Amino acid sequence: MPQKEDKNISHLLQSNDVPTPVEAGRVYDEIDDLETEANALRLQLDALEGRLQQRRSIVSSVRRMPAEVLGEIFQLAVSSNGFGWRKHCLENFMLVCKAWRNVALITHALWNNISIGGPRNSYKKILAWLSRSGSLSKRLEVAEGLGYGGFCGCEDSEPCRYTDPIIIRVLKEARALQDLRLHVGRHICLTKFFESLQSAPENPGLQPWKHIKSIGIDFDPCSYNSWPTPLDSFQFFFTQLAFVTSFRLYLPPRENTSFENSDPWNATIGIPPRFLSQLLELAIQCDWRGSHILGMLEHCTSLETLTVDLYCESMSLDDLNDPVMRRLRTRRLSLPNLQTLILRRTQTMELLDYLETPLLANMDVGFYNVNALDTQFSPAIFTNFLDSSRCIELKCLSLRECHVNAEDLSSIIGRLPYLRRLTLEKFQVLPKERFWASLIPDPMTKTGPLPLLETLEILSVPYIYSPGDDGLYQFMISRRQWSSTRVQLRIAHVRPMERKRLFFTQVNRLKRNGVFLHITEG
Structure with missing residues (x-):
């Protein structure tokens, strides 16, 4: 049938003649037949592609991937999210297949931190989770389920979840605990927590909370706080922590805090000097x-x-x-x-x-x-x-979100001959045309600024920014006069940039002069 129809319309296929109504009808009929045949072939092709993909997956390198490598991939996939999301991802990985479940269970680093605090805490489940981390140090975060933002939302008439016996028991008995994070709504919650910890029976053979090496206390910035003086509970708690070397304290904002018998200037935070003297790392807000x-x-x-x-x-x-x-x-x-x-x-x-x-x-x-x-x-x-x-041996300098005079910044950079990394983010140098140009010495001079620079980051710049606008391009080319150090130059735009603003000739010349240019968004 198709061959006969081809003969009937062959003169149309080989010319530009207008078909008659009868010929047009035949052509439409043939189009329908060809589309039906093509759809059937597509279905067959899709089925073949599916079977082909199944068989390729059987012999793919993913199935032969060592458990250690797959475990590392799992860690990277869940490392940058909050605990609730990490737990959800981990559960999904374990549902893929038995092999993935086994890999997840033997990857200790997936299980060495847990966030607790909700009304349905289970001591056995908490210990079962942490036990899968083997001998790795454990991190405990008391936050999950504690109201909005992870902070305890209890009122004076309600029992504070920080007095939950299960939380206290975990702190008293969980082995290898080295990192503790507390998200506190109000100061009274922290006081109740310290008092519960103090009054609970001690097991001389355990007491893991006294051996932690890192602790963080974050107050809810939106909750109203009453800050007492003195802080006896603070003194008790911190004097027990003889091994802590890292401490993070985010105090409640002044506008949401009343200071009993005092004012902000004379308020007492209450951290013992002996505890502070042992710290190697401190973060305070x-x-x-x-x-x-x-x-x-x-x-x-x-x-x-x-x-x-x-x-x-x-x-x-x-x-x-x-x-x-x-x-x-x-x-x-x-x-x-x-x-x-x-x-x-x-x-x-x-x-x-x-x-x-x-x-x-x-x-x-x-x-x-x-x-x-x-x-x-x-x-x-x-x-x-x-x-x-x-x-003078400052190696890394980052300046973010402010204005500065070009001459002042040039003077500062001139004092830092050992600088290896310089980051400027949302940073306005005025006048911008003079800054980088002012760093270029006389052509006959064999010395100049930033001789050891390895990384230069210009971040959050307008999308129309180009290194040629403020003399940066000329400076990067000229610094080859006094330095042979190769430089990684990263420019991050706040919005999608017009790539035509940076000509390929400029990029190639920068590469020839030892500058590796990366242009990104963000």
């Missing part, structure tokens, strides 16, 4: 006015890493009667072992006026709003800090 942070740092003589989040506020260090400020009036606070200093959401750089860090290698300063008029980057404070600390 505090917007309370006064010298609270400096008062704690006076005792942190062993500190190696310090993170301070000022919650978009200044420290207000202007109380002349403050005993801490009187002691620091003529000398700086020395942190002789500090290697990493991170400032977040700071309004000024006043904290640097009181610190001395001779071994500092990594510094990250982040203001809270690049457009805020009261955000102050002070070149004088920065340079005085560098000079007083004598930390």
Whole structure:
């Protein structure tokens, strides 16, 4: 039949003639027949492709992948999410097949942390989960199910979930516990927790909570707190922690906190000096006015890493009667072992006026709003800090979210000959045309700034930004005069960029001069 129809329309296939109504009808009929035949063949092809894929999967390398490698993949897949999501992903992995379930069960790192705190805690299930982690150190987070944001939402008339006997029992009996995280709605919840821990019977052979090495306490920023003085429960708890070297304390914001018999300047945080003296790492979030942070740092003589989040506020260090400020009036606070200093959401750089860090290698300063008029980057404070600390061997510097004069930034960079990594994020240098150009020395000079630079990051720039706009391209080409170090240059745009803004000739020339350019979004 199709061959006969082909003969009837063969003259149409070989010409541009207009078909008659009868011929057009025959063509439509033949189109329907061909589509039906093609659909049937497609179904057969899909079935064959499915069978082919099944057989390829049988001999694929995935089935022969060692259990250790598959376990590492599982860890990467769940590592960056909250516990609830990690648990959901892990359960899905174990439902794929028996082999995947067995791999998950023998991968200890998948089971060494757990988040508890909801009303349906099961002691046996908690221990069963942690027991699969073998001899690895355990992390316990008391947060899951504790109301909005993971914080306890109890009222005065309700039993606080932090007094749950199961939570206390886990802390008393879970072996190899080294990391504890507490998400607290109000200070009274923490007090009840400490009191429950103190009153519970002790097992001299266990007491794992007294051997933890890292602890974090986060107060809910949205809950209203009443901060008492003195804090006897704090004293009891922290004096028991002789092995802690890492401490994170996120205090409630000042606007949601009332201070009993006191004000923010005179409030007592209550961390014992002996506990602070053993810390190697401290992260604190505090917007309370006064010298609270400096008062704690006076005792942190062993500190190696310090993170301070000022919650978009200044420290207000202007109380002349403050005993801490009187002691620091003529000398700086020395942190002789500090290697990493991170400032977040700071309004000024006043904290640097009181610190001395001779071994500092990594510094990250982040203001809270690049457009805020009261955000102050002070070149004088920065340079005085560098000079007083004598930390010329600073290797990594990150500056985020503020304005700075081009000449001031050039002067600072000129003081850091050992800098290997420089990150500028949401950072406005004015005038921008002069900054990078000012770093280019005379053509006959064999020395110049940033001779050891290995990584330069320009982050969160407008989508129309190009390295040729502010002299960066010219600087990267010129630095070959005084340095043979290859540089990784990363430019991250806040929105999809116009790639035509960066010509391929520029990219190729940068590569020839030892600059590896990465342009991303984010």
